Amino acid sequence: MQFSSKVIEQAVDTFAQLPGVGKKTALRYVLHLIKQDDTEQLAQIIKQLKTDLKFCDKCHNISESTSCEICTNPVRDQTLLCVVQDYRDVMAIENTGLYKGLYHVLGGLISPMEGVGPGHLNIETLNTRMAEGVIKEVILALNATMEGETTSFYIYRKLAPHNVNLSAIARGIAVGDELEYADEATLGRSITNRQPFSAFFTVK
Amino acid sequence: MQFSSKVIEQAVDTFAQLPGVGKKTALRYVLHLIKQDDTEQLAQIIKQLKTDLKFCDKCHNISESTSCEICTNPVRDQTLLCVVQDYRDVMAIENTGLYKGLYHVLGGLISPMEGVGPGHLNIETLNTRMAEGVIKEVILALNATMEGETTSFYIYRKLAPHNVNLSAIARGIAVGDELEYADEATLGRSITNRQPFSAFFTVK
Numbered sequence: 371m372q373f374s375s376k377v378i379e380q381a382v383d384t385f386a387q388l389p390g391v392g393k394k395t396a397l398r399y400v401l402h403l404i405k406q407d408d409t410e411q412l413a414q415i416i417k418q419l420k421t422d423l424k425f426c427d428k429c430h431n432i433s434e435s436t437s438c439e440i441c442t443n444p445v446r447d448q449t450l451l452c453v454v455q456d457y458r459d460v461m462a463i464e465n466t467g468l469y470k471g472l473y474h475v476l477g478g479l480i481s482p483m484e485g486v487g488p489g490h491l492n493i494e495t496l497n498t499r500m501a502e503g504v505i506k507e508v509i510l511a512l513n514a515t516m517e518g519e520t521t522s523f524y525i526y527r528k529l530a531p532h533n534v535n536l537s538a539i540a541r542g543i544a545v546g547d548e549l550e551y552a553d554e555a556t557l558g559r560s561i562t563n564r565q566p567f568s569a570f571f572t573v574k
Numbered sequence: 575m576q577f578s579s580k581v582i583e584q585a586v587d588t589f590a591q592l593p594g595v596g597k598k599t600a601l602r603y604v605l606h607l608i609k610q611d612d613t614e615q616l617a618q619i620i621k622q623l624k625t626d627l628k629f630c631d632k633c634h635n636i637s638e639s640t641s642c643e644i645c646t647n648p649v650r651d652q653t654l655l656c657v658v659q660d661y662r663d664v665m666a667i668e669n670t671g672l673y674k675g676l677y678h679v680l681g682g683l684i685s686p687m688e689g690v691g692p693g694h695l696n697i698e699t700l701n702t703r704m705a706e707g708v709i710k711e712v713i714l715a716l717n718a719t720m721e722g723e724t725t726s727f728y729i730y731r732k733l734a735p736h737n738v739n740l741s742a743i744a745r746g747i748a749v750g751d752e753l754e755y756a757d758e759a760t761l762g763r764s765i766t767n768r769q770p771f772s773a774f775f776t777v778k
Contacts, residue, residue: 372669375638377626381619388603399592401661403623404636410624415585416617419607422581432608434579457605465576 371397428499430475430492432457440464440473447471449506453496453525455479455518459511471509474499479517480524488524496525500532507535514541540565575601632703634679634696636661644668644677651675653710657700657729659683659722663715675713678703683721684728692728700729704736711739718745744769 371393373379378400385396403409425431426438433439440446440460450471454460455478463469476491499505510525512518526536542560543552552560575597577583582604589600607613629635630642637643644650644664654675658664659682667673680695703709714729716722726742733740746764747756756764 371665373665374643374668375627375636377619377622377638378636381623384616384619389606390599390602395594397662398594400623401636402593403620404627409620412588413617413620415581415588416607416613416620418581419585419604420613423579423608432579432582432605434581439578458601461575461577464578 429473430477430495431460431473445470448504450509451499451505451507452509452511454511455513463511471507472505476512476521479512479515480521481517488528491521493525493528497528500529500534505534507537510536510538512538630679633677634681634699635664635677649674652708654713655703655709655711656713656715658715659717667715675711676709680716680725683716683719684725685721695725697729697732701732704733704738709738711741714740714742716742 371382373382378397381400381403382393382396385391385399386393388396391399403412422434423432424434424436426433426441427436428441429438431438431440447470451474452463452469452471453474453476454463455476457475460473460475463473474492474496476493476496478486478491480486480488480491500508508525508529510522512522522538529536540563541556542563543549543556549557575586577586582601585604585607586597586600589595589603590597592600595603607616626638627636628638628640630637630645631640632645633642635642635644651674655678656667656673656675657678657680658667659680661679664677664679667677678696678700680697680700682690682695684690684692684695704712712729712733714726716726730740744767745760746767747753747760753761
């Protein structure tokens with residue numbers, strides 16, 4: 371792609387660094403912004419992302435201070451820890467309104483294909499938190515993908531020395547799904563891990 | 575979607591104003607930017623889009639000054655004008671290297687569905703340019719869609735009083751395409767508007 375203006379070229383190159391954005395999409399964004407009366411707000415909020423947001427020292431979640439609202443909330447169960455991949459998963463679980471423990475955000479999943487090893491993730495600090503001895507149960511809430519399962523297994527091995535209940539979120543047929551369209555692996559696991567029918571009516 | 579932080583919520587809302595970007599994609603961009611060391615460049619270039627770029631007074635193309643490089647280039651044919659929808663089309667035609675005339679950028683297409691009427695486009699200034707009497711030929715290079723054809727027809731009627739050759743870019747089978755996969759409308763037009771075989775070897 372050849373541009374008549376250096377500014378447009380630079381802008382397209384910069385926008386194309388966003389995840390999943392190619393040069394065509396970047397140009398679409400740039401042309402949209404050129405037509406807008408006020409682009410100050412976008413520039414301002416991008417700066418604020420760096421200045422106003424921090425990572426929580428304890429759980430590594432994104433927060434407006436170095437101790438996040440969840441970690442500092444005295445009402446939350448300090449003995450229960452949920453291990454997730456990133457901020458989006460914290461958001462998703464918080465939106466269910468069914469979890470009252472703390473979180474630990476890994477910041478990614480082990481993926482040799484993408485060059486992400488255990489050392490790139492917040493696993494060492496998880497180990498440190500466990501060593502403090504307050505946490506009694508750890509729930510692994512990672513994606514049901516190859517990378518998610520690998521990471522879960524790595525953490526399972528890593529936390530073995532600690533005296534802690536380790537569980538993983540249930541895999542099975544999604545609520546609202548029809549059996550005939552479920553894949554074999556999911557259906558197989560949902561049969562193997564069948565639950566007492568009464569469990570469906572109790573919210574812990 | 576509920577966010578734990580006001581800043582993230584604002585950032586997501588702002589990014590979601592970009593064309594084709596929903597809240598999920600906006601959040602993906604925001605989380606990507608939070609992880610970056612340097613986001614200053616993006617904020618800076620967004621500001622520059624407003625300060626450094628202008629619309630050419632004559633052809634309405636995006637330019638670094640109020641007279642664009644194409645309009646002020648003495649080598650370009652001042653009697654030939656190509657009417658296009660936006661900057662992307664100027665870029666596409668310039669990249670062919672086969673056009674040496676001037677442009678007129680409409681800034682959109684007539685689309686009653688999207689509430690875009692002739693008054694929203696740079697058609698009146700096109701009329702003014704024609705009245706100056708320098709331009710001898712106008713090429714309509716608009717999309718082969720309902721909106722493009724409507725706009726072409728509107729301009730055709732509008733320019734009728736001026737003594738000018740009005741043409742439209744050829745519609746037909748794209749170079750490299752196979753006949754059996756072409757739609758009937760395109761194939762039909764390519765037969766009706768068949769060209770002397772010798773024309774394929776002459777570049778005007």
